Every structure is written in structure tokens, then in C-alpha cells.
Amino acid sequence: MRAESEALQALRQEIRAFLDTEMDQEFRTRLRRGEFPKRDDLVSWQRKLCKRGWGAPNWPKEFGGAGWSDFEQLVFLEECSAAPAPAPHVFNVTMLGPVLIKFGSPVQRELWLPKLLSAEVLFCQGFSETGSGSDLASLRMAAMREGDEYVVHGQKIWTTSAHYADWIFCLVRTDPAAKKQQGISFLLIDMKSPGVTVRPIISIDGRHSLNEVFFDNVRVPAANLVGEENRGWDYARFLLGNERASIAGVARTRERLAYARELASRTTRNGGPLSDDPGFRSRSLRLEAELEALDRTQYRLLGEQSAPAERVAGASVLKVKGTELFQRTMDLLADVAGTTGLRLPGEAGFDEDPREPLGVAHLYSRAASIYGGANEVQKNILAKHVFDTTP
């Protein structure tokens, strides 16, 4: 139940019609089954969005973005999730683009923004390190200035899609003597530079999406520094704050819940359709109610002209509750899929039964409460906020 303005409703219809015609059926089926998109999928989808003028919903129009409000962006992401279709490229568009727009030099904007938009290059994100996960500011990868270059030495971990990305935006330590948040800079590095090595990490779902990236005295032009030296921590905080519009993942979880119901209606258990089983219905109805409330929470927080501290706290609320509901929905899907849903792909991938990839997707969903700031860290942020602001 959400009263939506006529303009938003019209936009929603427009987006839906676009997705219906432009989203390739075979690709859509793979996403519904719970498979990862491939590089080619992401590139061609980003180009389709771009052609329609929707390649960057969150950028201002002058830089080629759609110039949409928070609410318009949310409607767009909701429709993409429901289709399902990929959102605009997360590293290029959601993360890096806004940083360059706000902190990059005019030259950098002119050089990079069109390439990010058209997926001429794909970026990945180099933040986490072996000893610096939740405690990101303790990162150690060094970048020493030598003339017109930085010499970068160190290691990043959990780097999604580094094995097919062209470039990586990294947090590096440029001042080892400064206090931990203060000596960090934001640097763009070509993955083809000599000295860059990518090592795959196979995750518990048996698939390869994560990597370690090693930098062995990699020479990076100083022109690739974004903004000012030693101000990278501020840029990273800005970047992570921009995830707010998608962090709750309500639409994605709703799509998974609808899929669980569809599969349950096609599954016989104890002599009847599983969708009629009281236990199944109790779980799915409860999830639906909680998603409805979370959706409202998200709209309230987007709409409020709140203080920065409250915005940060709000993002943590959405992250914790959103990932909990997502994981509970993926638990439900695993129960629906049974043993068939626990198969690993063979050499030629998964077989035709649509339930097959749900087990590995379920396993990967366990990461949702770990990445992007573990839920335990979010709760620390929230506790501090509540104590600081309660009279």
C-alpha cells in the first residue's frame, strides 16, 4: 500500500514497458534461476540503459545521467529487481561516478564519465584488505609518490569481478605517519598495469566471483588520484552513503519471495501443493508483511530532510533489516527447492530444472550480512546513534 504520485506511476509504467521489450528472455531466466550475470550481460545491458538515457539514474543530466530524484531512482531499481534485470553497473555508476562528479577534476570527469556510462570500461572496487574488513580505516596498501607517479604495493581482498574488470578504484595509504583515517587517498588503477595479479577466491557456493588482487610496485600516473591526496577516506564515506537508495533490497527480496511462492505452487508436499501448507503460508505471509513495513521505512527515511547522523543511522537500519529479510526469504527458497536445489553445476552448467541453482544462490546469500559493513558493525553504529541522540 503506497500512494504514488501520477508522475511516478507514469514513470513506473514507462520503465516496465522498457524492461519488457529490452530485457532478453534467456538472460532474465538465468537471473530468476539465481545465476550470476556475466561480463557480456552487464556490458550489453548497461548500453541498452544508456541508449534510453537511463544509464545513470543517480547522476545529474549535465553528465549524461537521468537526473532523477531519490524516489524516481527507487522506482527504477524496484522495477529492475522485479523483472528481474540488473541495476546500472554498480561500481561504474552507483559508486565511482558520483565521486568523480563531486570530487574529480574537470579533466577526469570528461575522460571517465562517458566511459563509465557506456561500459567502455568496467571498474571494480578495491577497499577491503586482509586485516582490514570491518575496520576499513586500518588499511595498509601503500602508494608512495615518485615524481609524476605513485608506486603502489600491497594487496586487496574480496574484490568482486576483479577477474574481468578493466580498472579498479582503490583506497591506498599515502601518508603512513598520519592518524589512520587521515593518510588515505583514492586512486584509479589500470588492471593491465605491470605488477597487478588477480587470484580467484572460490566462495562457499563453489562459484568464482571474488578475488584477491596483488599490487607489486605498480606504477600509477599521479593524474589518476581523485580529489586531494590524503582525503580519500571522506570520498569513500560519501561513496558508501550513496548506496542508501538500494541498500534495503526490498524489491529484490519481494521478487525472490514471489518466486518461492510460484515454485511452491508447483511442488507437491504431503499430498498437496506446498503453497497450501500452513507452515509455508505462515512464513511467506510474515515475510510479506515485514517487507511492506521495511518498504515504508525506506520511503520515510528517503523523504525526511534529516540530519547527516540520522541518515547514517537510517542506512544501518535498512541494511540490517533488509539483509535479515533477504536471508529468511532465501531460507524459504532453499526449503522449497529441497535436494534438487542443492545441486552444484556440472561442467556444462546447471541442468534444466529451475530449482537447481537456488542452493548455491542461498549459500551466497549468507554474505549479505557480512559485506558492506557487517551487521554487527551496523548495530554498533546504531547503538552509538541512539545513545548520542537520546536526551
Next chain:
Amino acid sequence: MTELSREDSASLAEALCKALQEQYAFASGRKLELANGPGQPPAVSALLSGLGLNGLMLPEIHGGFGGGVADLQRVQRELGRALVVAPWFDSMLAAQAVLLAGAPGQQRELLPALVEGNLSIALALDTGTALDGAGQVVTAKQENAVWHLKGTRSSVFHAGSVDQLLVPATTSDGNVGWFLVPAKQAEVRQRAHRLVDGSWTAELAFDGAQGECLGSPEVASQAAASRLIHLLSIAGRCAEALGAAEAALEMTVQYLRTRKQFGQALGDYQALRHRVAEMYIALEQARSSVELAAEAVQAKDPGEARRCSAQAQLVASEAVTWVLQQAIQLHGGMGMTEELAVGHYYRRMLVLNALTGGVPGALANLAQEEASA
């Protein structure tokens, strides 16, 4: 059912634990089995056979130890801890079916072969359903004194690597009998799939496959065998899950002691210490469930047995699944890697949940039990 003495049972579990630590450590033993093909019996089967475990629950006259359900659970707990995926447990259950329902001649032929490790049996139970289809039915028909089976099963564990399949099938007069079917015959078509815990399952199509009936399909012992297999299976799987959760909790505590963030060990954060405490509470509930599941096997009243068994399954499944999810969570990104054992326990638990029906299956059984009481 007899039982081993307390001392014998403890020393057996100790010997098994030691052998698994030495020969089946995660990186040097268990991981290598993940490369096995569907027709290859896991190497760990030889280790179990070498310890004499094939005869664990068989009477001495058939060459066994005369162990009971508690002994079975002690072994299963060690196997859970070591992440063993092998047809041993299926063969144990099948042996009980032979003991209960088999004719004396069948017992003399089959049981010593099982004890010596010359025979392995997989249970072809209905553990999955086809999408858009009804349950899987297998029928048995007798022609010229030979039984022929027709029908499908969608998910039979270890079917590709065992000698025989034990299949419940419906005869033309509506009785359900247990049929022993040689696995490697042309009339048993197999389509193999590897699951997330590394185990191999197969979709089976019986196309007039020849088999022999354990005893005679008309007699009540067939149904008694079904009941016993179900109860033993829950008792054993609960114990296996407990072993997995105990191992994962140990790993988690060790990790929290050494991993530092924000200048202190993770184990010093009260929020994480409380989580560990909650995991410990859940494990105590799981331990009690293991005992309850064993009592269900021995209960005199069948309704009481079903209820007790389903309660144990409900609590153990919920507790262990949650503990294993938390074990991954507290390992952070490392918990998400295939390299660490901790995620493999969760993978195994997902399979155990699918096999037993997990919490939803137990709830459905309990509701049915309550309605019929």
C-alpha cells in the same frame, strides 16, 4: 536391540576420532574426496570398514558388534565432525531392514557381506519431488517368481557407487515391500548430480529392473522396517548435525581469539561473546534432541515414537542450522570461502535438512500426529 558397554562405545568413538583426524583431515583428506566421480566409492569407506564399523549394529551371530542406537549416534557425531560423506550410514539402516524383514537365507547371505565391506547398499527413498509432478511412485510386479520394478526416484544418495539399492515399492495388491535391486543393471537408469556437500545423488528410473523382496511383501515386518529406518535415520542425522555444529563452534571461538579489528581481538567484543553464548545454548538443546531421538527409536508406542522423533528433528535442525549460520557470520569474509571448513559444515547441514525435511518437515509431521491423536 542390544548396546555396547559404555567403555567399548567410548573407545570405539575415540579410535574413530583419532583415525579421522590422522587420515581424513579437512585439507588433506576430506577435500580430496570432492574430486571423486559419481561411480567412485569414497576412500573414507575403507577407513570405516577397517575399524569394523560395518558390523556396528548387527548381532554377533552375523559377525557384528551388537551395538545400539546410542552407539550409532556416537559414530555419526564423529562423522559429522569430520564432514564424512559416505554410504556407510545408509548401509547401516539397510542392514536393519534386512534384519527385521529379510528371510533367514537373505540374512545369512547379505549381512556377513555387509560386515566384511563386500556389499554396500543405498536407500532409494523418496527424498525429492519433480516440479509440476506428483510424488515419485515405484511399483513392483512378480512374473515367473521374479520381481520387476518400475518407476522413478528423484534423489537417491550414493546410487552410483553402491552395489545394491534398497527400494520401497508398491505391489499390485497395495502393500509396500522392501526390494533389493542390483544398482548396476541396464534397467536402472541413473542421472548423477553432485550436491553442495560433495555427495553424489542420482535420479533413478527403474524400467523393469529385477530385484528381490526382503522376506515377503504381505507381512507386517515390512512396515516395521520402514518405521525403524525412519526413526534411526532421524536419530543418526541429529547426531551427525550435532558433531558438525560442535566442530564449527570450536573453530569460531579459535578464530575470534586471534582475529583483531579496531585494535582488539574479536573475542573481546561483548556482542560477539553473547553470540557465542547463544550458540552454546543452542548446542545444548541439540544435544538433548540427540538423546530424545534415540529414545524415540526405543519407544513402545508408535505414535509416541513419531512425536518424539519429530520434536528432536525440529529442535536439532533449527539449532544446528542457526549455529552454523552464525559460525560463518563470525568468520566474516573468511567464512564465505571454500578454503575454510566452516562453510562446508553449513553446506552439509543444508543437505541433511533436505534429507530429513528439516524444521518444516518436522512441523508437518507433528501437526499430523496431533490431528490423529
